[in-house]
Amino acid sequence: MAWTAAIPARVRNVVLGLSFLLGVAAAHAADDTAAYPQRPIHVIVPFAPGGASDFALRAIEPNLAKELGQPIVIDNRPGAAGNIAMELAARAAADGYNLFLGNVGTISINPRFYPELKVVPDRDFIPISVVAETPGILVASPKFPPNSLKEMIAYVKARPGKINYAAAGISTLNTLEMEQFGRTAGLQMTQVPYKGGAGPAIVDLIAGNVDVMFVTVSSAAQQVKAGQLKAFAVSTREPMPLLPNVPSILALGFPDSVSSSWQGLFAPAGTPQPIIAKLHQAVVKAMSDPKLQKLMEAAGMLPTASKSPDDFKAYLATESARWSRVVQENGHKAE
Numbered sequence: 168m169a170w171t172a173a174i175p176a177r178v179r180n181v182v183l184g185l186s187f188l189l190g191v192a193a194a195h196a197a198d199d200t201a202a203y204p205q206r207p208i209h210v211i212v213p214f215a216p217g218g219a220s221d222f223a224l225r226a227i228e229p230n231l232a233k234e235l236g237q238p239i240v241i242d243n244r245p246g247a248a249g250n251i252a253m254e255l256a257a258r259a260a261a262d263g264y265n266l267f268l269g270n271v272g273t274i275s276i277n278p279r280f281y282p283e284l285k286v287v288p289d290r291d292f293i294p295i296s297v298v299a300e301t302p303g304i305l306v307a308s309p310k311f312p313p314n315s316l317k318e319m320i321a322y323v324k325a326r327p328g329k330i331n332y333a334a335a336g337i338s339t340l341n342t343l344e345m346e347q348f349g350r351t352a353g354l355q356m357t358q359v360p361y362k363g364g365a366g367p368a369i370v371d372l373i374a375g376n377v378d379v380m381f382v383t384v385s386s387a388a389q390q391v392k393a394g395q396l397k398a399f400a401v402s403t404r405e406p407m408p409l410l411p412n413v414p415s416i417l418a419l420g421f422p423d424s425v426s427s428s429w430q431g432l433f434a435p436a437g438t439p440q441p442i443i444a445k446l447h448q449a450v451v452k453a454m455s456d457p458k459l460q461k462l463m464e465a466a467g468m469l470p471t472a473s474k475s476p477d478d479f480k481a482y483l484a485t486e487s488a489r490w491s492r493v494v495q496e497n498g499h500k501a502e
Contacts, residue, residue: 200441203263207238210266210432211256213249213273218364219385219468223299223430224268226462230453235445248338249273250284257291261437263446267292270430271340275486279494280338289487292433293443294479296450300427300469303344303381303402304388304413309395310375316399316419319379320352327355333368333380335361340428341381343493344402348381348416348424350496372396383428384409385467402426408464427469429486431479447476 214220221243228239244252253273259265274288286292305316313319323330332349334342337360349356359377361368365386371377373395381402388409390396400416401407404425416424432450434443453459454472463470473479 200263200439203442203445204235204237206264207240208235208264208266209240209242209259210268211252211259212241212243212268213245213252213270214243215245216243219299219301219383219428220268220270220430222385222466223301223463223468226459226466227298227450227453230456230459231449234449234452248277248281248336250277250281250286253277253286253288254284256433257286257435259435261435261439263434263438263442265435266295266446267433267435268298268430269433271428271486271490272338274431274433274483276338276340276343276490276494278487279491288433289480289483291436293436293438294473294476294483295432295434295443295446296473296476296479297429297431297471297482298450298454299463300429300471301383301385301467302407302427302469303341304384304391304410305345305348305379305381305399305402305416306372306387306391307379307397307399308372308375308377309397311378311397313399314397316414316416319399320354323354323356328357330354330378331357331359333361333372333377334358335365335368335380335382340426340490341365341383343490343497344381344424344426345379346497347493348421351421351423369396383467388467403469407467407469409467431473443476447473 210224212221212224224241228241232239244255249272253267256265256267278284278288307319313322332345336342365382368377368380369382369387369390372380373390384401384407387396391398391410398410398413400419401410401413402424403415404417406413406415432446451472454470460470
């Protein structure tokens with residue numbers, strides 16, 4: 168006997184009706200995914216306008232909008248080291264119209280600093296692609312006697328604890344970069360904490376009130392070019408076109424200090440994979456524009472794109488493990 172014969176006709180009709188409606192809904196969802204995007208795409212940026220993340224997205228936005236055929240709406244939500252924006256983005260509808268511009272701080276560092284954080288990045292987001300890398304640069308006050316990384320290491324070792332470094336936020340990548348480098352090079356330095364981003368620290372560095380610091384290339388390149396700061400190394404594998412005379416930290420013998428403050432696009436968990444694939448393809452095409460590449464390089468950024476969302480996911484796992492280790496080694500706690 169067929170299973171339907173054992174079910175009352177009224178119930179059978181309800182079941183069949185529901186099955187029909189679910190089939191229709193699934194068909195509509197498939198059609199919507201295939202036609203994506205059909206309206207503007209909203210991207211939450213966890214920092215204020217004018218910063219590296221904001222600049223990266225605004226530089227990419229015209230090309231990305233062209234590739235997708237829809238406007239990109241940029242929504243800056245600064246505060247709490249990016250955690251407010253990250254939690255907001257994680258709760259957004261997973262329909263491809265809500266994205267998050269994460270970076271090394273929000274995705275790979277904050278979860279290790281803030282145990283109360285409600286977001287677990289590898290659970291709550293789907294990686295799409297890296298869109299930019301903003302390398303660091305080790306700079307010093309013009310009043311600081313050493314003129315090279317080798318001289319700096321020798322100078323600091325001869326004065327343990329007497330040389331200080333500026334830390335623009337204890338949970339920032341640049342502070343962790345300095346701590347990792349100091350540990351690798353066997354240096355004992357005194358941290359001078361700053362609030363309000365790198366700006367106040369750079370002012371004090373130029374004045375000679377602090378000795379050295381790691382900072383993003385985009386924040387210090389003009390001062391280096393003007394001779395207001397000494398530059399010892401960029402945290403890259405190769406010298407940067409913007410500062411071709413500054414050696415890479417890899418070439419100077421510190422492969423573990425190669426790093427960058429990357430920015431990347433994420434979607435809320437549950438976003439359909441065909442939409443993720445479309446977004447990734449759009450990023451790759453947008454980043455291939457030579458004009459965009461020159462614009463970003465002139466600002467101290469390295470334009471890039473992940474080979475695939477899975478490639479980006481693997482990179483994130485490496486980054487999170489790396490900075491988690493540095494946080495633990497230095498016994499950090501939330502600010």
